Amino acid sequence: MLPPTGVKPSAFVRRRGQSLLRHLFQLLRTNGVAVEAGVLAGVHTEGDGHELAEEHHRDVVIGAVLLVDGILEHFNVLLAQWARRRDYAVVAFFQRRRNPEQRYGSGTTYRYDAVAENQNIFVFYKLFWRTPVCFRYKGRRSSKDGRFRSKQRTELGARNMSTLVPPHGGGELKLLLAPEAERADELARAENLKKVSMSSREVSDVLMMSQGAYTPLEGFMGEADWRGVCADMKLSNGVFWPIPITLSADLELADSIGEGEEVALVDEESGRVMAVMQVEEKYVIDREFECQHVYTTTDTEHPGVQKVMEQRAVNLGGPVSVLDEGEFPAMFGDLYVRPSESRAMFAEKGWSSVAAFQTRNPMHRSHEHLAKIAVEVTDGVFIHQVLGKLKAGDIPADVRTKAIQAMIDNYFVAGTVIQAGYPIEMRYAGPREALIHALIRQNYGCSHLIVGRDHAGVGDYYGPFDAQHIFDRLPDGALITQPLKIDITFYCQKCHGMATAKTCPHGKEDQIQVSGTEQRRMLSEGEDVPMEFSRPEVIAVLREYYASLND
Numbered sequence: 258m259l260p261p262t263g264v265k266p267s268a269f270v271r272r273r274g275q276s277l278l279r280h281l282f283q284l285l286r287t288n289g290v291a292v293e294a295g296v297l298a299g300v301h302t303e304g305d306g307h308e309l310a311e312e313h314h315r316d317v318v319i320g321a322v323l324l325v326d327g328i329l330e331h332f333n334v335l336l337a338q339w340a341r342r343r344d345y346a347v348v349a350f351f352q353r354r355r356n357p358e359q360r361y362g363s364g365t366t367y368r369y370d371a372v373a374e375n376q377n378i379f380v381f382y383k384l385f386w387r388t389p390v391c392f393r394y395k396g397r398r399s400s401k402d403g404r405f406r407s408k409q410r411t412e413l414g415a416r417n418m419s420t421l422v423p424p425h426g427g428g429e430l431k432l433l434l435a436p437e438a439e440r441a442d443e444l445a446r447a448e449n450l451k452k453v454s455m456s457s458r459e460v461s462d463v464l465m466m467s468q469g470a471y472t473p474l475e476g477f478m479g480e481a482d483w484r485g486v487c488a489d490m491k492l493s494n495g496v497f498w499p500i501p502i503t504l505s506a507d508l509e510l511a512d513s514i515g516e517g518e519e520v521a522l523v524d525e526e527s528g529r530v531m532a533v534m535q536v537e538e539k540y541v542i543d544r545e546f547e548c549q550h551v552y553t554t555t556d557t558e559h560p561g562v563q564k565v566m567e568q569r570a571v572n573l574g575g576p577v578s579v580l581d582e583g584e585f586p587a588m589f590g591d592l593y594v595r596p597s598e599s600r601a602m603f604a605e606k607g608w609s610s611v612a613a614f615q616t617r618n619p620m621h622r623s624h625e626h627l628a629k630i631a632v633e634v635t636d637g638v639f640i641h642q643v644l645g646k647l648k649a650g651d652i653p654a655d656v657r658t659k660a661i662q663a664m665i666d667n668y669f670v671a672g673t674v675i676q677a678g679y680p681i682e683m684r685y686a687g688p689r690e691a692l693i694h695a696l697i698r699q700n701y702g703c704s705h706l707i708v709g710r711d712h713a714g715v716g717d718y719y720g721p722f723d724a725q726h727i728f729d730r731l732p733d734g735a736l737i738t739q740p741l742k743i744d745i746t747f748y749c750q751k752c753h754g755m756a757t758a759k760t761c762p763h764g765k766e767d768q769i770q771v772s773g774t775e776q777r778r779m780l781s782e783g784e785d786v787p788m789e790f791s792r793p794e795v796i797a798v799l800r801e802y803y804a805s806l807n808d
């Protein structure tokens with residue numbers, strides 16, 4: 258029986274379904290159920306589930322059926338189809354609870370019978386809108402009447418079920434990394450394409466796309482998207498986006514590329530082919546227009562502005578397929594966490610609200626305090642490090658990670674913090690950058706971004722709270738991930754504890770602050786760093802590093 262026509266799940270049901278489906282995946286995996294293929298079968302696409310499985314020669318199908326009133330029969334047909342074709346059928350069942358009579362549906366017999374044909378495990382997932390439950394059934398055909406009976410029902414961590422924010426744009430994560438099996442052939446083919454070299458910023462953007470951190474972008478922006486993003490923080494399809502993600506090429510090279518032609522994108526530093534792109538558009542931008550809108554200045558002393566001004570003559574826009582993740586996965590190992598992986602980690606911990614803390618430095622007590630304020634109001638904190646290029650004097654990533662871990666191990670409740678990193682390169686666009694940081698964190702599954710004083714700023718270009726205020730001016734629904742706005746934090750000798758400018762009435766003279774320069778001097782000269790400023794375990798790691806520099 259085909260579904261009645263004209264019945265479509267609402268955008269909300271779809272989004273909710275997709276987000277729950279991801280958690281279901283994780284839940285099953287952590288409970289030792291092998292899940293290999295996933296699809297969201299909407300009521301009008303009943304073929305998707307098994308076709309996808311067939312195509313990929315999978316043995317396990319996981320599907321979600323969004324049940325709108327009157328579609329129960331359809332669900333049964335669908336399940337029967339899947340179950341007949343596969344050894345295992347893993348089915349996610351979402352019911353919209355409009356009519357309480359339909360809670361359990363009418364198709365119990367169908368369901369069990371369908372599964373009984375396989376004599377295998379069946380996972381039945383019910384969503385009574387806000388309270389998802391996941392069971393694992395093991396059944397047997399009755400010797401009396403030959404019908405399937407559920408013999409064993411195990412609840413799979415329903416209480417731990419998390420519901421994370423959906424990726425930006427409302428759809429699935431857009432992973433632009435080509436399937437592994439295709440990469441070698443594609444790389445060989447790319448050798449014969451015209452090569453466009455990429456700056457470190459452009460390489461970092463390609464890596465962000467590869468893992469879905471820039472969802473829903475499908476490649477480098479064309480002119481309409483570029484203009485909309487600069488002027489109104491909107492892509493041409495209306496989706497919120499605060500900073501242009503563009504690729505540039507020299508005039509001569511751009512002229513030689515035909516529209517629709519594929520080109521290879523090469524890291525200008527390593528010479529590695531990273532991706533292929535189909536050039537759909539070539540356009541020349543007004544750089545001052547971009548800088549004025551995005552950076553609020555055209556001053557070339559600003560490092561972000563400088564990069565825009567150094568771009569090559571012509572922008573190339575079009576969809577990208579990434580073939581190489583570069584050195585990051587090998588260089589950073591477990592720290593290199595992609596959005597699908599962070600979402601899985603959060604789901605495993607049962608987290609729903611997660612606050613991201615952006616950092617590129619070791620964490621002292623002021624940072625610890627920010628993270629702890631976040632732990633108080635969310636399920637956990639995602640300490641998210643910038644893994645892009647380092648500046649002279651920066652602490653290397655391995656030392657920084659070790660120092661942060663020393664703080665986590667000694668001063669946080671176990672299981673409240675996850676440390677990870679991502680391949681972004683800073684643009685120092687202050688308020689606009691805070692917005693894209695929040696957008697990206699939404700893709701990683703974080704519901705909040707900690708936005709402190711002068712977030713992602715540089716010099717005196719932005720006011721200390723501009724990056725917090727800009728969130729107040731966004732249109733409704735622009736971003737689901739919200740800022741946790743926190744003032745500067747410090748140890749106050751009169752308060753005898755950590756405080757913020759919002760909670761401490763005392764003066765600067767009572768605050769114990771150590772500048773970065775002063776700290777470096779204290780560490781390399783073996784001087785004590787005040788306990789009120791930094792934890793001794795953190796200082797020990799940094800001291801060891803500075804000592805190694807002096808050797």
Ligand SMILES: [Zn+2]
Nearest residue numbers: 749752761763
């Ligand atoms: Zn005080």
